[in-house]
Amino acid sequence: MKLFDLSTILDEDLGFSLREIEKAIFFIVLAVFSVTLLAMATFGGEYLSGYGLERLLEFSGVLKKGWMVRHGDLFLHEIQTLFIVTFFVEIILIISRYMRGWKL
Amino acid sequence: MHAGYGEAARRLEIAGRMPEKNDFGIVFLVIGLFLVFLGLGMFIPAAVDAAIDNPDWQVFVVCACFVTFIGGLLFLLNRGDYSEISIRQGFLITLSTWVAIPLFGALPFVYSDLDLSYTDAFFEAMSGVTTTGSTVITGLDGLPPGILLWRSLLQWIGGGGIIVMGVAILPMLKVGGMQLFKIAAFDVSENFIPRSVKLALSLSFLYIGLTMICALMLWLAGMTAFEAACHAFTTLSTGGYSTSDGSIGHFDSAVIDYVLSFFMLLGSLPFILYLKVLKGQPMGLLRDSQVRWYLLMLGVVIGALTLWLWTGGRFEFDDALRYTTFNVISVITTTGFATMDYTSWGMLSVAVFFFIMFIGGCTGSTSGGIKIFRFQIMFGVLKSQIKRLLWPNGVSVVRYNGRTINHSAVESVFIFVFLYLAGVMLLALALTLTGLDFVTALSGAGTAMSNVGPGVGILIGPAGNFRDLPDMATWLLSFGMLLGRLELFAVLVLFSPQFWRS
Numbered sequence: 001m002k003l004f005d006l007s008t009i010l011d012e013d014l015g016f017s018l019r020e021i022e023k024a025i026f027f028i029v030l031a032v033f034s035v036t037l038l039a040m041a042t043f044g045g046e047y048l049s050g051y052g053l054e055r056l057l058e059f060s061g062v063l064k065k066g067w068m069v070r071h072g073d074l075f076l077h078e079i080q081t082l083f084i085v086t087f088f089v090e091i092i093l094i095i096s097r098y099m100r101g102w103k104l
Numbered sequence: 105m106h107a108g109y110g111e112a113a114r115r116l117e118i119a120g121r122m123p124e125k126n127d128f129g130i131v132f133l134v135i136g137l138f139l140v141f142l143g144l145g146m147f148i149p150a151a152v153d154a155a156i157d158n159p160d161w162q163v164f165v166v167c168a169c170f171v172t173f174i175g176g177l178l179f180l181l182n183r184g185d186y187s188e189i190s191i192r193q194g195f196l197i198t199l200s201t202w203v204a205i206p207l208f209g210a211l212p213f214v215y216s217d218l219d220l221s222y223t224d225a226f227f228e229a230m231s232g233v234t235t236t237g238s239t240v241i242t243g244l245d246g247l248p249p250g251i252l253l254w255r256s257l258l259q260w261i262g263g264g265g266i267i268v269m270g271v272a273i274l275p276m277l278k279v280g281g282m283q284l285f286k287i288a289a290f291d292v293s294e295n296f297i298p299r300s301v302k303l304a305l306s307l308s309f310l311y312i313g314l315t316m317i318c319a320l321m322l323w324l325a326g327m328t329a330f331e332a333a334c335h336a337f338t339t340l341s342t343g344g345y346s347t348s349d350g351s352i353g354h355f356d357s358a359v360i361d362y363v364l365s366f367f368m369l370l371g372s373l374p375f376i377l378y379l380k381v382l383k384g385q386p387m388g389l390l391r392d393s394q395v396r397w398y399l400l401m402l403g404v405v406i407g408a409l410t411l412w413l414w415t416g417g418r419f420e421f422d423d424a425l426r427y428t429t430f431n432v433i434s435v436i437t438t439t440g441f442a443t444m445d446y447t448s449w450g451m452l453s454v455a456v457f458f459f460i461m462f463i464g465g466c467t468g469s470t471s472g473g474i475k476i477f478r479f480q481i482m483f484g485v486l487k488s489q490i491k492r493l494l495w496p497n498g499v500s501v502v503r504y505n506g507r508t509i510n511h512s513a514v515e516s517v518f519i520f521v522f523l524y525l526a527g528v529m530l531l532a533l534a535l536t537l538t539g540l541d542f543v544t545a546l547s548g549a550g551t552a553m554s555n556v557g558p559g560v561g562i563l564i565g566p567a568g569n570f571r572d573l574p575d576m577a578t579w580l581l582s583f584g585m586l587l588g589r590l591e592l593f594a595v596l597v598l599f600s601p602q603f604w605r606s
Contacts, residue, residue, distance in 0.1 A: 017186075017188050017189060018130060018133070018134070018186045018189060020300055020301050021134055021137070021189075021197075022137065023301045024268070024300070024301045024304040024305070025137055025138070025141060027301060027304070027305045027308075028264070028304060028305065028308045029141055031305055031308045031309055031312060032308070032312055035309060035312040035313060035316070036312075036316075039316050077324065080320055080323065080324050081324065083320060084317055084320050084321060084324075087313070087316065087317060087320075088313070088317055091309060091310070091313030091314075091317075092382055094309055095306050095309050095310060095379065095382050096382050096383070098302070098305070098306055098309070099302070099306055099379065099382070099383060
């Protein structure tokens with residue numbers, strides 16, 4: 001039993017190129033930025049929508065005035081929970097769409 | 105099978121060839137590329153420190169400019185017409201990248217207020233990038249956020265690199281039986297973006313997405329947004345750096361413990377299988393025998409230790425389950441977070457934690473160690489040998505995941521485990537020569553090679569720190585971490601004259 005059977009390993013092709021490494025690094029960095037932006041946009045969108053809805057309910061009299069001041073923590077907690085669910089679904093959709101027609 | 109005449113002639117022709125300039129040019133080029141992005145990454149902690157008016161932001165900016173400049177220079181000077189990468193270049197690129205990143209990533213630790221020596225700074229950076237989690241820094245609770253974030257980011261970058269390396273590179277290099285995980289995605293050519301890039305990108309989406317969800321859940325569970333972000337970076341990467349000297353014990357929250365346990369577990373499962381689940385195979389994870397073995401083993405260890413602690417009267421059942429679940433998952437996934445000093449639970453726990461640190465998670469994940477699939481294959485060989493003794497004329501084959509494994513893969517696994525254990529012994533021996541006691545040396549070698557983090561004993565145990573080690577021991581452990589992270593072979597192959605000749 002040899003510790004290193006290099007002769008068989010070194011003769012094989014690796015299967016990817018420098019161009020792929022460059023592309024992969026570039027796309028990964030791009031993915032970091034785009035997913036961060038998506039997360040910020042989703043969270044911001046949900047927060048503002050929730051805030052707008054709360055203002056509307058306050059205005060229509062369903063909620064008492066100043067509800068947000070008293071329930072700020074609860075509101076943030078609900079938005080965070082909602083964000084986790086929507087963001088998770090978004091990530092699943094992105095990856096599924098990206099891998100369409102691709103057999104693993 | 106004998107190679108044909110043409111093949112033999114080609115081998116003879118290249119036998120005496122020394123490495124050409126291009127062999128190294130492409131290596132420097134790729135290092136340069138990574139350094140540019142590492143340098144750009146340093147602007148993130150700089151921005152965080154600048155936001156709270158901490159003077160360390162200047163250190164990060166200067167280091168960022170320097171690293172980006174060096175990286176840019178390497179990239180531009182070596183720009184050229186390179187075709188496909190050879191296996192030798194693949195090995196060189198893999199190793200040199202894992203050395204270059206901590207080499208330059210250590211700079212902020214040296215020039216910040218921490219005032220670490222370069223030896224300690226390199227250890228901290230290497231421990232970060234290899235997702236080991238051993239630290240030389242004390243007083244974490246009072247450190248500026250930039251440094252804490254940089255440590256976490258190094259682990260996160262390392263974790264991402266390990267996933268891509270485990271899925272794309274190591275199977276190609278046939279390291280320690282990893283050829284079993286060569287996936288079809290690399291064998292199919294496509295016109296636009298090659299599938300290896302697509303795969304890397306899909307895994308990145310998943311890694312980033314899971315990190316963000318982990319951060320949000322930790323925030324919900326009671327951490328501050330900054331603590332949640334730092335811990336999410338080091339949880340998915342199974343790194344284990346914390347923002348507090350007390351590690352996760354500082355938060356003393358069962359919810360945080362369970363959230364972290366869940367995400368450490370996610371980080372230690374094969375990421376490629378998550379993609380299968382997303383591709384419409386919901387049972388893809390559980391169908392994999394490696395995952396089944398892993399979860400079964402986790403269940404057995406956690407169950408047994410919980411019962412032992414509970415029936416021994418040390419903890420109530422819920423506390424015993426909480427502490428055991430967290431600490432066992434932390435060590436077995438090679439994360440290294442701690443909620444308490446589990447070595448104080450008794451000799452059984454010391455022995456259990458010492459042995460499980462070598463097991464590690466699944467291949468294609470961010471965790472280190474020997475990895476479950478190698479134990480499966482060794483068990484398969486054992487079964488086959490017993491069958492042969494019972495039925496000498498029967499045919500018995502070794503199977504993994506329903507497929508028959510060829511002899512060379514089995515050989516690779518045994519060689520890997522042999523080298524791994526020999527490496528731990530030699531490293532432990534070298535550490536004792538620097539003046540460390542045997543328990544510290546052996547557990548230090550084990551924790552470094554398995555990329556776990558804490559060792560066993562007062563000095564480097566879960567309640568200890570690596571700061572008091574002699575410089576030589578620090579360098580040796582840094583080498584051990586690299587060796588373990590690159591699955592030994594990718595480093596050791598460079599010491600073979602044949603590698604440089606052919």
